[in-house]
Amino acid sequence: xxxxxxxxxxxxxxxxxxxxxxxxxxxxxxxxxxxxxxxxxxxxxxxxxxxxxxxxxxxxxxxxxxxxxxxxxxxxxxxxxxxxxxxxxxxxxxxxxxxxxxxxxxxxxxxxxxxxxxxxxxxxxxxxxxxxxxxxxxxxxxxxxxxxxxxxxxxxxxxxxxxxxxxxxxxxxxxxxxxxxxxxxxxxxxxxxxxxxxxxxxxxxxxxxxxxxxxxxxxxxxxxxxxxxxxxxxxxxxxxxxxxxxxxxxxxxxxxxxxxxxxxxxxxxxxxxxxxxxxxxxxxxxxxxxxxxxxxxxxxxxxxxxxxxxxxxxxxxxxxxxxxxxxxxxxxxxxxxxxxxxxxxxxxxxxxxxxxxxxxxxxxxxxxxxxxxxxxxxxx
Amino acid sequence: xxxxxxxxxxxxxxxxxxxxxxxxxxxxxxxxxxxxxxxxxxxxxxxxxxxxxxxxxxxxxxxxxxxxxxxxxxxxxxxxxxxxxxxxxxxxxxxxxxxxxxxxxxxxxxxxxxxxxxxxxxxxxxxxxxxxxxxxxxxxxxxxxxxxxxxxxxxxxxxxxxxxxxxxxxxxxxxxxxxxxxxxxxxxxxxxxxxxxxxxxxxxxxxxxxxxxxxxxxxxxxxxxxxxxxxxxxxxxxxxxxxxxxxxxxxxxxxxxxxxxxxxxxxxxxxxxxxxxxxxxxxxxxxxxxxxxxxxxxxxxxxxxxxxxxxxxxxxxxxxxxxxxxxxxxxxxxxxxxxxxxxxxxxxxxxxxxxxxxxxxxxxxxxxxxxxxxxxxxxxxxxxxxxxxxxxxxxxxx
Numbered sequence: 041x042x043x044x045x046x047x048x049x050x051x052x053x054x055x056x057x058x059x060x061x062x063x064x065x066x067x068x069x070x071x072x073x074x075x076x077x078x079x080x081x082x083x084x085x086x087x088x089x090x091x092x093x094x095x096x097x098x099x100x101x102x103x104x105x106x107x108x109x110x111x112x113x114x115x116x117x118x119x120x121x122x123x124x125x126x127x128x129x130x131x132x133x134x135x136x137x138x139x140x141x142x143x144x145x146x147x148x149x150x151x152x153x154x155x156x157x158x159x160x161x162x163x164x165x166x167x168x169x170x171x172x173x174x175x176x177x178x179x180x181x182x183x184x185x186x187x188x189x190x191x192x193x194x195x196x197x198x199x200x201x202x203x204x205x206x207x208x209x210x211x212x213x214x215x216x217x218x219x220x221x222x223x224x225x226x227x228x229x230x231x232x233x234x235x236x237x238x239x240x241x242x243x244x245x246x247x248x249x250x251x252x253x254x255x256x257x258x259x260x261x262x263x264x265x266x267x268x269x270x271x272x273x274x275x276x277x278x279x280x281x282x283x284x285x286x287x288x289x290x291x292x293x294x295x296x297x298x299x300x301x302x303x304x305x306x307x308x309x310x311x312x313x314x315x316x317x318x319x320x321x322x323x324x325x326x327x328x329x330x331x332x333x334x335x336x337x338x339x340x341x342x343x344x345x346x347x348x349x350x351x352x353x354x355x356x357x358x359x360x361x362x363x364x365x366x367x368x369x370x371x372x373x374x375x376x377x378x379x380x381x382x383x384x385x386x387x388x389x390x391x392x393x394x395x396x397x398x399x400x401x402x403x404x405x406x407x408x409x410x411x412x413x414x415x416x417x418x419x420x
Numbered sequence: 421x422x423x424x425x426x427x428x429x430x431x432x433x434x435x436x437x438x439x440x441x442x443x444x445x446x447x448x449x450x451x452x453x454x455x456x457x458x459x460x461x462x463x464x465x466x467x468x469x470x471x472x473x474x475x476x477x478x479x480x481x482x483x484x485x486x487x488x489x490x491x492x493x494x495x496x497x498x499x500x501x502x503x504x505x506x507x508x509x510x511x512x513x514x515x516x517x518x519x520x521x522x523x524x525x526x527x528x529x530x531x532x533x534x535x536x537x538x539x540x541x542x543x544x545x546x547x548x549x550x551x552x553x554x555x556x557x558x559x560x561x562x563x564x565x566x567x568x569x570x571x572x573x574x575x576x577x578x579x580x581x582x583x584x585x586x587x588x589x590x591x592x593x594x595x596x597x598x599x600x601x602x603x604x605x606x607x608x609x610x611x612x613x614x615x616x617x618x619x620x621x622x623x624x625x626x627x628x629x630x631x632x633x634x635x636x637x638x639x640x641x642x643x644x645x646x647x648x649x650x651x652x653x654x655x656x657x658x659x660x661x662x663x664x665x666x667x668x669x670x671x672x673x674x675x676x677x678x679x680x681x682x683x684x685x686x687x688x689x690x691x692x693x694x695x696x697x698x699x700x701x702x703x704x705x706x707x708x709x710x711x712x713x714x715x716x717x718x719x720x721x722x723x724x725x726x727x728x729x730x731x732x733x734x735x736x737x738x739x740x741x742x743x744x745x746x747x748x749x750x751x752x753x754x755x756x757x758x759x760x761x762x763x764x765x766x767x768x769x770x771x772x773x774x775x776x777x778x779x780x781x782x783x784x785x786x787x788x789x790x791x792x793x794x795x796x797x798x799x800x801x802x803x804x805x806x807x808x809x810x811x812x813x814x815x816x817x818x
Contacts, residue, residue: 168780171690171759195780196760217691239779240765242788247764249779308556318805375795379554379803380579383625383796390625394792401755401762407700 043338049113052106055090056117064121066388072124073244077202079124088157093131101139102152108279112286112341119290122388122395124245126160126199132283133276134161137207141224141264141272150205150226162203162229163280164194164250165273172404174274175217179252181210181225188212188262190225190233190255198402200248201238203229208252213267222270224263231255243398244391271349277403278356282340284399285363289337291392291399292330292367295374298389299323302378319377326373329366336362354416357409364406367396423717425496432493436500443469447772449505453680455786456772457628458507460543460585466507467540477514477538484522484530485538491723495671502672503679510582511667513537513544517590520607520656524648533609547577547591547610547634548657554579555806557592558601558654562636564593564608566643566650571595571608573616573639579800583619583632586612591636596651607653609645616640624796626789627767661802668736668801669719669743674712677750680783681705684757687781695757704756708749715742734814737807744797744804751794754787762788 045053063086072080087093095110097103104110111132118127135154138146153159170176179192190210200206206227214221227234233255236248264272303314303323313319336359343355371393375382382389400406425433448462470476478494480486489497502508509515518537521529536542553560562575573593583589589610596604610617616639621629648656685696685705696702722735755762761780768774769785778784798804812818 166760168761169689169692171688171695173691176691196763198763237777237779241763242765242792308554308559316805318808372795376798376803379799380549380796383793383799385623385625385627390792393795394625397755397788397791398763401758401760405756405759407704407756411700 045113049106049110052095052110053113053117056092056114059086059090060117060121060123064123066122066391069122069124069244069391073240078240078244078246079126079202084125084160085157087125087127088155093127093135093157094155096131097135097139097151097155101147102155103139108282108341108344109338111279111283112337115283115286116290116293116337119287119395120294122244122291122391126162126202128280128283128287129163129199129203130154130159130161132280133163134205134207136279137163137224137272137276138226138263140275141269143260145260146226146263159204160199160202162197162200162206163276164197164200164206164227165209165277166195166197166403167193168195170195172408173217174277175219175222175270177209177211177222178216179208179210181212181223181257183212184256187256187258188225190227190252190257192252194250194252196247197250198241198245198247200229200236200250201246205229206234206250207263208250209269209273210252219270221267222273223266224269224272225257225261226263227252227255227257227261241398243395274349274353278352279344281356281360281403281409282337282344284402285333285337285340285359288363288367288396288399289330289333291396292326292333292370295370295389295392295396296323296326296330298392299326299374299377306379313377322373322377326370329370333363333366333370350416350419354413357404357413357416360404361406361409361413364400364409367400368406371396425492429492429496433496433500436497437504439473439475440500440504440506443473444504444506448507451772452505452507453676454772454783455770455790457770459772462772463507463510463585464540464543467509470509471539476509476540477518479515480518480538481522484518484534492720495720495723498667499672499675502676505676508673510543512546512581512586512590513542515667516546516660517544517588517609520590520647520660523659524607524656528644529609529647542587543582543585545580545583545586545589545612545634547580547589549579550576551578555803557657558605560592560594560601560605562591562593564595564606564641566595569643571641571643571646573608573610573636573641575636577634577636578622578631580619580632580634581630583612583634584621584629588612589617589634590647592653592657595653602654604651605653605657606650607647607656608641609647610639610641614639614641624793626793627765628770628789628793630793669715669739670747671712671716671719671743674715674743674746674750677747677754678705678709678712681708681750681754681757684754684781684783687783688757688759688761690759701757704753708746708753711742711749712746715739715746718742734810737802737810737814740801741804741807747797748794751787751791755791758784758787762791765789 092114094103095106099105138150181188181190208225208227209222211221212223233253235251238248241247306313340356340359343352346352378389381387474487477486478489478497482488550560564571564573591608592605594604595606616637618635620633622631686694688695761784764779766779766785
């Protein structure tokens with residue numbers, strides 16, 4: 041049992057925290073959000089040059105050989121900075137999946153390019169009728185020659201507009217809700233038949249509805265074993281949720297810091313509003329939530345790579361549920377305690393709040409994860 | 421003890437429903453139900469329709485053009501309008517400055533301003549809060565210096581709702597600095613076209629333009645626009661705070677939102693099945709519906725207990741706290757119902773005339789922004805913390 045960060049990780053943390061403090065001011069974040077792609081390719085290169093894209097990729101595959109704890113360190117700092125660059129999609133989901141399930145050729149084709157900041161990926165799994173259910177896949181990949189023909193539609197694919205390739209789940213067998221029969225494919229974002237309806241997201245990033253209309257896939261597009269992708273997908277989403285817990289934690293700490301400062305400096309009725317006991321207790325409640333969220337982010341990062349799938353899901357769902365609840369409370373109360381300025385676009389507080397809200401809606405909200413944890417409880 | 425509406429009240433509801441059904445333009449109702457942006461004309465057109473019927477100011481005394489309804493009838497009217505998707509009649513003219521003019525204004529002010537408020541000819545906005553005066557409104561700094569036949573007004577107001585559409589603004593300004601802060605405040609009526617007034621939009625977290633800063637630089641306000649006595653403006657403000665009754669709880673709009681929430685839950689799919697079949701989510705809807713029921717009956721009890729003439733007591737604070745909490749919960753559940761479709765931001769879809777393809781269901785576009793926007797309700801109108809202070813002091817004697 042050891043909650044301290046090893047020397048290497050402290051250096052990593054130092055690096056990324058300083059990078060955010062210097063390069064990712066709130067105003068510069070706003071400017072990046074206004075770029076057509078919703079993020080900065082230049083910043084992505086800087087992030088690559090700092091080695092951040094390879095932290096959790098095995099050394100043998102061209103990374104730094106770290107794990108989910110290193111991802112946690114990066115994501116926590118990214119949370120405070122409200123980083124827009126597609127780290128979760130490209131690195132945690134994309135690279136992580138290719139490392140786990142990819143062939144030697146696929147890894148060679150993609151991992152160095154991702155780690156070098158040259159390729160962006162998006163993860164296209166959820167669909168309009170699924171609502172977080174990992175098994176609900178209607179998109180189909182039908183055998184065509186020695187490859188497949190892909191047809192279907194993917195919903196709210198984060199970071200799709202700027203992606204070079206999409207990792208797409210589709211059924212090669214089985215009925216819509218079955219565990220078996222789902223396959224993963226690496227699909228060129230510009231392939232014939234891939235159509236995107238791109239949009240901004242509520243937190244300043246980008247996403248798209250992706251239609252797949254008779255997309256021709258060669259045999260080397262298959263990622264992992266045909267029909268057996270569900271465990272890979274679920275592991276990927278658990279990794280992503282662990283990362284999101286860390287990002288949310290970074291935001292919560294930032295919100296608490298800002299709110300505490302406001303309570304100490306804002307005066308009404310001739311005194312700092314932080315002198316009112318009701319607000320003191322509220323601030324304490326927010327602080328406690330962030331402390332617990334940190335604990336659960338550690339649980340999630342530790343659990344994300346657990347060998348036992350049930351235990352992994354249990355730990356990650358526990359974390360995503362609690363962090364979702366905590367994030368909601370901290371976000372809402374930070375706005376409340378800031379009064380009228382809390383609901384303005386000008387102040388960073390509302391942006392942290394909006395990002396927390398979107399994190400909770402991503403890859404399973406608090407209620408979804410509570411239900412998954414509860415179902416696992418029943419099976420114990 | 422009778423929870424039922426009387427036959428007269430039920431007949432009244434039918435009458436209101438029939439009128440609204442026949443006179444509320446479907447395009448306007450669709451905008452309101454669809455959460456679309458309302459234009460100045462949208463608000464005014466409904467105001468004029470109600471004004472022609474004599475129904476735009478339900479709380480006004482008959483002598484000034486009110487319909488002479490009981491408090492329960494006013495609530496029924498609010499409910500029916502909300503259910504039908506009518507735009508709300510903004511409170512600033514009809515429910516705020518008008519009662520002050522009636523109570524504290526002189527004959528000339530009543531004769532001039534009241535008919536124009538009733539007809540909709542003058543759109544009013546409020547100038548109360550300042551950057552340094554939120555909950556502590558009495559600490560306001562906007563200065564009105566008497567110079568001959570006018571005041572010269574300097575300062576800045578913030579959190580001004582829809583001032584960009586307004587013709588007139590009522591402000592609290594400081595006319596004296598000696599004594600307690602409350603004793604040096606005056607209530608002034610100001611023409612928004614007066615030179616020296618600048619309206620600057622404040623963008624809210626939902627990206628929309630609903631509130632403003634209003635800057636006053638050497639603005640000349642005729643002495644004739646002082647309401648009541650100089651330095652007695654705080655009395656007007658306190659009167660206003662206690663005066664608004666039926667609007668506070670927001671029962672009508674909450675019922676409309678609940679109806680939408682249920683529609684969403686029936687339409688959204690989880691694992692291919694309607695979301696409403698998910699007992700956990702349905703329980704959340706059930707919980708808020710139960711709380712809304714309690715709010716509705718509490719609201720009616722508060723209204724029924726008081727006569728026409730008495731302003732509501734601190735019970736209004738209970739209605740404000742619970743009304744805003746339920747509004748916020750409903751907005752949050754609607755967003756939650758969308759799942760991942762709460763993530764996209766498609767602001768063009770908020771325009772009434774937009775006919776593009778929706779992302780997700782056609783009701784999705786305004787939902788998350790509405791959740792964000794509703795965070796204001798526990799802050800404005802006297803924050804919920806202040807409301808709890810009022811209850812603690814005035815009801816509980818703490």
